Amino acid sequence: MTDRLLELRSVSRTFHLGTRQVRAVNAVTADVRRGECLAVVGESGSGKSTLANLILGVLPPDPGGEIRLEGEILPHRRQRRHRQAIQLVQQNPLSSLNPKRSIGASIRLALDVHGIGDRQDRPARVGALLEEVGLPADFATRPPAALSGGQRQRVAIARALACESGLVVLDEPTSALDVRVQSRVLALLAQLRAQRGLTYVFITHDLSVVRNIADRILVIEAGRVVEVGDTVNLFESPRHPCTRRLISAVPVIGAEEVAFRERVRGLAEGLQEAAGGTG
Amino acid sequence: MTPDVTDGAVTGMAGTGDRNGARETGKSIDTLAIRDLRLRFRGYTETTTVLHGISMRVAPEQRVALVGESGSGKTVIARAILGLLQLLPGAIVNGDIDFEGQDLTGLTTRAWRRLRGVRMSMIFQDPTSSLNPVFTIGEQFHEVHRRADPAIRRSVSGDRAAAILEEVSITEPDRVLESYPFQLSGGMNQRVMIAMAMANEPALLIADEPGTALDVTVQDQTLRLMRRLVDSHRTSVLFISHNLGVVREFADRVYVIYQGRIVEEGPSAAIFRDPRHAYTQALMAAAPRITGGGIPDVSEDEPAFLAPREVHPPEPTPTGDG
Numbered sequence: 001m002t003d004r005l006l007e008l009r010s011v012s013r014t015f016h017l018g019t020r021q022v023r024a025v026n027a028v029t030a031d032v033r034r035g036e037c038l039a040v041v042g043e044s045g046s047g048k049s050t051l052a053n054l055i056l057g058v059l060p061p062d063p064g065g066e067i068r069l070e071g072e073i074l075p076h077r078r079q080r081r082h083r084q085a086i087q088l089v090q091q092n093p094l095s096s097l098n099p100k101r102s103i104g105a106s107i108r109l110a111l112d113v114h115g116i117g118d119r120q121d122r123p124a125r126v127g128a129l130l131e132e133v134g135l136p137a138d139f140a141t142r143p144p145a146a147l148s149g150g151q152r153q154r155v156a157i158a159r160a161l162a163c164e165s166g167l168v169v170l171d172e173p174t175s176a177l178d179v180r181v182q183s184r185v186l187a188l189l190a191q192l193r194a195q196r197g198l199t200y201v202f203i204t205h206d207l208s209v210v211r212n213i214a215d216r217i218l219v220i221e222a223g224r225v226v227e228v229g230d231t232v233n234l235f236e237s238p239r240h241p242c243t244r245r246l247i248s249a250v251p252v253i254g255a256e257e258v259a260f261r262e263r264v265r266g267l268a269e270g271l272q273e274a275a276g277g278t279g
Numbered sequence: 280m281t282p283d284v285t286d287g288a289v290t291g292m293a294g295t296g297d298r299n300g301a302r303e304t305g306k307s308i309d310t311l312a313i314r315d316l317r318l319r320f321r322g323y324t325e326t327t328t329v330l331h332g333i334s335m336r337v338a339p340e341q342r343v344a345l346v347g348e349s350g351s352g353k354t355v356i357a358r359a360i361l362g363l364l365q366l367l368p369g370a371i372v373n374g375d376i377d378f379e380g381q382d383l384t385g386l387t388t389r390a391w392r393r394l395r396g397v398r399m400s401m402i403f404q405d406p407t408s409s410l411n412p413v414f415t416i417g418e419q420f421h422e423v424h425r426r427a428d429p430a431i432r433r434s435v436s437g438d439r440a441a442a443i444l445e446e447v448s449i450t451e452p453d454r455v456l457e458s459y460p461f462q463l464s465g466g467m468n469q470r471v472m473i474a475m476a477m478a479n480e481p482a483l484l485i486a487d488e489p490g491t492a493l494d495v496t497v498q499d500q501t502l503r504l505m506r507r508l509v510d511s512h513r514t515s516v517l518f519i520s521h522n523l524g525v526v527r528e529f530a531d532r533v534y535v536i537y538q539g540r541i542v543e544e545g546p547s548a549a550i551f552r553d554p555r556h557a558y559t560q561a562l563m564a565a566a567p568r569i570t571g572g573g574i575p576d577v578s579e580d581e582p583a584f585l586a587p588r589e590v591h592p593p594e595p596t597p598t599g600d601g
């Protein structure tokens with residue numbers, strides 16, 4: 001019996017636009033194990049951010065679906081303890097930071113709301129959090145507009161980590177970071193996971209990142225889960241065409257990687273040929 | 280030597296030697312020439328210097344990448360080219376920026392309006408700064424088209440918009456045109472911005488992290504569209520990206536920036552084959568690999584990162600066989 005922290009049971013979400021319907025998430029059933037890093041990958045528009053919003057309770061699922069945290073069904077209207085148990089790093093860091101507030105005040109607010117640390121300690125804690133994500137502590141006085149894209153993204157990560165929640169949902173958290181800063185942030189995430197026993201749902205399109213941090217991977221296509229598996233297995237023998245397509249198109253810089261990609265591309269093409277009935 | 284045209288997916292993106300050669304030695308007027316660009320921000324107590332004299336050029340039809348550390352000054356360079364940085368109250372900007380041989384300093388507001396979004400356009404890093412939340416995508420496309428053609432009808436604009444959206448792998452262009460930005464995914468909004476920036480076939484396209492929310496297959500499609508624009512309309516591209524794999528496969532020429540200074544420049548192939556500056560080497564070593572191996576260990580910043588600029592010579596033009 002595995003220790004399931006979060007369980008999704010046929011969770012769907014349909015949007016209505018006039019006469020049109022968009023089923024962004026379609027009967028997703030999945031588990032997130034305590035302490036793991038589960039990557040969610042899929043093509044643009046496949047429903048990843050919608051899934052994140054359903055987990056957070058920002059959006060209600062369609063009737064019939066069920067989301068459980070530690071075995072307890074999560075209502076759409078979450079209580080304070082539910083809200084504290086799950087944190088989100090949003091895909092777009094600008095819209096998630098209040099432009100009128102200094103970034104220090106934004107992080108401080110998160111600490112206040114969640115009642116973390118003593119009142120007197122909080123300013124120092126804000127500075128320490130900024131330094132952890134590689135920003136000078138004196139950035140605390142700046143408004144978000146005076147930060148670069150990657151600096152804002154790191155503020156969003158610092159704020160989510162401030163809350164010390166058990167489950168952190170990260171939606172493209174390192175997409176605006178150069179590879180050096182990205183590696184530092186990923187190392188920090190790994191360290192915090194080990195120290196605090198955090199669990200991550202890590203949404204990203206960057207398979208090179210996924211390969212190196214995720215324990216398991218969930219691939220979604222058009223709102224449906226098409227493949228779930230252990231990271232190493234999934235990269236070595238991807239089964240679903242969507243997975244193969246994603247791996248075989250990764251832009252790379254090393255010769256070894258080119259060879260790996262060619263091999264997966266061979267698998268993807270072999271699959272097409274088999275489907276076409278050619279020998 | 281036949282260029283591999285059948286393998287379109289990724290290899291086809293690489294700037295092949297002969298194209299590089301032609302682009303490196305182009306004799307025509309540069310689309311963009313920046314000389315000694317300096318920038319300081321006035322704060323409450325002190326002034327911080329962000330750019331310490333940036334010089335770079337983009338030739339017609341060239342695809343130039345700017346890569347470097349978060350916070351090193353890439354976006355501010357892009358905003359300076361568009362004349363937007365100069366509008367910020369606290370910004371002190373010095374240096375020359377020439378666009379198609381014309382000095383942009385002191386351009387009137389009207390002249391800027393004829394230029395921005397028409398002859399030069401930008402894909403912003405942050406989608407909220409260029410998409411308006413209260414208008415549908417279709418209305419926003421109409422606005423963009425009207426800048427180049429004030430009399431254009433809504434229906435004509437809609438057809439054109441749908442066609443270009445299909446080229447960035449939007450499968451339901453009609454739905455997207457009727458939607459507001461919040462009704463679209465992050466990557467869909469990014470593709471809308473890319474399509475809008477290309478709508479008027481500009482001479483210079485500045486793309487600031489255009490693919491951060493795009494999966495590899497869509498990104499590939501989008502880069503192909505950009506390349507087609509380059510080829511058919513002689514557009515030049517200044518491409519800012521953190522994804523070194525994409526840069527290697529898309530750009531002809533690369534500038535590496537660190538703390539407001541260009542530390543290395545040269546043909547893309549040369550920089551990836553033989554990175555010379557300590558910062559460039561550290562950057563390449565930090566890229567995670569799809570073959571695994573864990574998150575790379577990152578060294579601290581070193582004094583050598585501030586060493587003088589390394590300039591690679593143009594690649595020789597291959598002449599059949601060598």
Ligand SMILES: Nc1ncnc2c1ncn2[C@@H]1O[C@H](COP(=O)(O)OP(=O)(O)OP(=O)(O)O)[C@@H](O)[C@H]1O
Nearest residue numbers: 146147148149150151320349350351352353354355
């Ligand atoms: N309005 C401002 N006031 C003060 N400092 C600013 C302002 N805008 C930007 N900066 C600073 O200027 C530096 C360069 O910012 P810029 O946005 O160009 O970085 P970038 O290279 O695009 O980084 P990223 O890759 O993270 O987007 C950063 O250190 C940033 O904090």
Ligand SMILES: Nc1ncnc2c1ncn2[C@@H]1O[C@H](COP(=O)(O)OP(=O)(O)OP(=O)(O)O)[C@@H](O)[C@H]1O
Nearest residue numbers: 015024044045046047048049050462463464465466
């Ligand atoms: N509020 C909404 N109203 C209508 N449609 C929506 C809404 N939110 C999302 N959608 C639609 O749901 C689908 C899935 O969107 P979602 O944001 O979950 O994708 P995603 O996998 O996160 O994509 P990306 O990688 O591009 O961020 C898209 O077709 C989108 O247009």
Ligand SMILES: [Mg+2]
Nearest residue numbers: 049091464465
């Ligand atoms: Mg998303």
Ligand SMILES: [Mg+2]
Nearest residue numbers: 148149354404
């Ligand atoms: Mg930037």
